Amino acid sequence: MTVGSAASVTGPTAATAAGVAGAGGVERSGRAGWPELPRRRVPKRARAPRVFAIGQELPPGLRWTVRALSVLSPLAAWFALAASGWVDPTFLPSPAAVWSAGMEMVRSGDLLTDTAASVRRVAFGFGLAVAISVPLGIAMGSLGVGRAAFEPVIGLLRYLPASAFIPLLIMWLGLGEPSKIALLVIGVVFFNTLMTADVVRLVPRDLLDVSSTLGATQWELLRKVIVPHSLPGIIDAMRVNAAAAWNFVVVAELIAATSGLGYRIARAQRFLQTDRIFAVLVVIGLIGLALDVGLRLLRDSVGRWAA
Amino acid sequence: MGGVTGGGLELRGVVKDFPTRRRSGRATRRALDRIDLVVAPGEFACLVGASGSGKSTLLSLVAGLIRPTAGEILLDGAPVTRPGPERGLVCQTGALYPWRTVERNVGFGLELLPLPRAERARRVAWYLEEVGLTDQRRSLPRQLSGGQRQRVAIARALACEPEVVLLDEPFGALDVQTKEDMQVFLRQVWQDTGTTVLMVTHDVEEAVFLGQRVVVLANDPGRVAAEITVGLPAERGLETKRTAEFRALRSQVEDLVRAGQRVG
Numbered sequence: 001m002t003v004g005s006a007a008s009v010t011g012p013t014a015a016t017a018a019g020v021a022g023a024g025g026v027e028r029s030g031r032a033g034w035p036e037l038p039r040r041r042v043p044k045r046a047r048a049p050r051v052f053a054i055g056q057e058l059p060p061g062l063r064w065t066v067r068a069l070s071v072l073s074p075l076a077a078w079f080a081l082a083a084s085g086w087v088d089p090t091f092l093p094s095p096a097a098v099w100s101a102g103m104e105m106v107r108s109g110d111l112l113t114d115t116a117a118s119v120r121r122v123a124f125g126f127g128l129a130v131a132i133s134v135p136l137g138i139a140m141g142s143l144g145v146g147r148a149a150f151e152p153v154i155g156l157l158r159y160l161p162a163s164a165f166i167p168l169l170i171m172w173l174g175l176g177e178p179s180k181i182a183l184l185v186i187g188v189v190f191f192n193t194l195m196t197a198d199v200v201r202l203v204p205r206d207l208l209d210v211s212s213t214l215g216a217t218q219w220e221l222l223r224k225v226i227v228p229h230s231l232p233g234i235i236d237a238m239r240v241n242a243a244a245a246w247n248f249v250v251v252a253e254l255i256a257a258t259s260g261l262g263y264r265i266a267r268a269q270r271f272l273q274t275d276r277i278f279a280v281l282v283v284i285g286l287i288g289l290a291l292d293v294g295l296r297l298l299r300d301s302v303g304r305w306a307a
Numbered sequence: 308m309g310g311v312t313g314g315g316l317e318l319r320g321v322v323k324d325f326p327t328r329r330r331s332g333r334a335t336r337r338a339l340d341r342i343d344l345v346v347a348p349g350e351f352a353c354l355v356g357a358s359g360s361g362k363s364t365l366l367s368l369v370a371g372l373i374r375p376t377a378g379e380i381l382l383d384g385a386p387v388t389r390p391g392p393e394r395g396l397v398c399q400t401g402a403l404y405p406w407r408t409v410e411r412n413v414g415f416g417l418e419l420l421p422l423p424r425a426e427r428a429r430r431v432a433w434y435l436e437e438v439g440l441t442d443q444r445r446s447l448p449r450q451l452s453g454g455q456r457q458r459v460a461i462a463r464a465l466a467c468e469p470e471v472v473l474l475d476e477p478f479g480a481l482d483v484q485t486k487e488d489m490q491v492f493l494r495q496v497w498q499d500t501g502t503t504v505l506m507v508t509h510d511v512e513e514a515v516f517l518g519q520r521v522v523v524l525a526n527d528p529g530r531v532a533a534e535i536t537v538g539l540p541a542e543r544g545l546e547t548k549r550t551a552e553f554r555a556l557r558s559q560v561e562d563l564v565r566a567g568q569r570v571g
Binding site: 204206207209210211212213214215216220224225228229305306 | 396463
């Protein structure tokens with residue numbers, strides 16, 4: 001309908017509206033005197049690929065190009081900067097130097113032992129944090145008493161930076177493994193609990209109501225409704241917090257350790273071996289990526305029903 | 308079908324107050340006021356009423372999901388205190404388990420009982436056949452249409468052989484054609500199983516078509532405004548809706564719903 005025809009429609013519309021609404025209805029006939037409602041011009045070049053259109057997927061070819069660029073351009077910049085000679089290789093080693101430093105560490109066996117040490121710490125620390133936080137989060141998300149009991153404490157503890165506990169942990173637990181595991185647990189457990197509780201709270205009321213009319217007890221609601229419904233979300237929360245755990249293990253090893261990837265970085269720093277630091281950073285990044293992809297695959301296979 | 312012996316429901320002076328969020332004092336809002344209602348064994352009764360008349364609250368009370376402030380609810384003479392499989396519930400969203408296949412959704416209530424696997428499978432197969440979803444038994448809920456999902460929800464409630472099936476606007480989210488198919492289907496299921504049915508709907512046409520009796524609730528606070536016995540023949544098809552008798556009943560109930568609506 002064009003704007004011009006609106007005026008001719010006004011008459012009968014006003015009459016019926018008055019008939020239905022009766023007294024108290026707005027006076028519709030006043031519309032006749034209004035100025036024309038301004039219209040926006042539609043842009044003419046609407047057929048060009050909309051790269052910045054909100055909510056639109058890119059065409060597959062373009063998507064892969066953008067992805068490749070985002071990985072390759074920083075890499076290319078590194079190559080170019082190192083080759084240009086503007087930066088002292090002590091501060092920014094060339095990719096080639098990093099590669100050979102990495103290879104040397106592989107040959108000596110240091111890289112393998114250090115990686116194994118870090119991975120073992122994450123496995124224990126993160127595993128322990130998950131074993132504590134998932135049941136706690138489920139209790140907080142499903143029981144009113146769980147929420148009242150734990151939410152204030154955990155909401156506060158979450159804001160204390162885990163790294164600030166390092167001096168205390170060293171005094172309490174010494175320089176060995178327990179203090180590092182404890183740091184990982186402190187760094188992960190509160191966030192993972194709150195995120196798990198949020199996921200559990202998303203279980204629809206209807207689903208719980210219907211289940212109890214089908215005869216499910218409290219325990220059966222938990223085991224057969226809440227847990228399966230929340231599992232994909234719980235794994236998602238774990239994925240986010242696994243990244244934090246992986247960060248904390250390196251922090252712990254930077255400060256006090258005799259093995260691990262963080263220790264290797266601290267040691268290389270003492271001898272100004274920037275190329276080694278870079279090589280270790282690459283390894284840390286790759287392991288983190290593998291962890292993320294692994295958990296994402298797990299989530300996708302567990303949560304196939306939600307897709 | 309065996310097992311259904313009773314299913315008589317009685318509400319005596321049921322009152323339900325909800326607390327309101329007011330800072331001073333302990334204010335409450337009365338959702339239902341002294342409801343007296345009897346549903347005979349095997350009867351199909353429909354509850355209609357304007358929004359805010361407490362239809363769904365009444366159903367939650369009968370389901371045992373919430374407790375009345377005063378009065379009592381009796382199923383075959385025994386007071387209702389908690390949810391249980393003798394009072395099956397079907398809600399508007401269907402509330403299926405999205406991770407379970409159709410047959411495992413239907414079998415949920417039976418899994419909780421000490422029933423041999425083969426016996427459970429036989430019963431699930433019977434109800435899937437009854438609701439016409441045998442071919443979809445291995446599908447996930449997200450692969451089903453809205454109407455199919457409600458069929459699963461109905462089969463899941465029936466599999467526990469309830470004395471009463473409580474339906475809370477089960478077809479409210481469906482398009483008109485699917486809704487009419489489901490109405491015919493539901494009447495068929497009711498006739499096949501002989502279960503007592505108490506159904507909440509805001510659709511007067513649906514209530515008159517399905518029910519033997521239509522209970523009209525007025526709002527603010529919710530109370531029984533009228534009960535109309537539907538004198539239509541037991542064998543009803545969609546053509547029944549075109550008869551003068553049906554339209555007269557429908558108009559009568561619509562007027563009662565409108566009269567019971569207090570606009571605040």
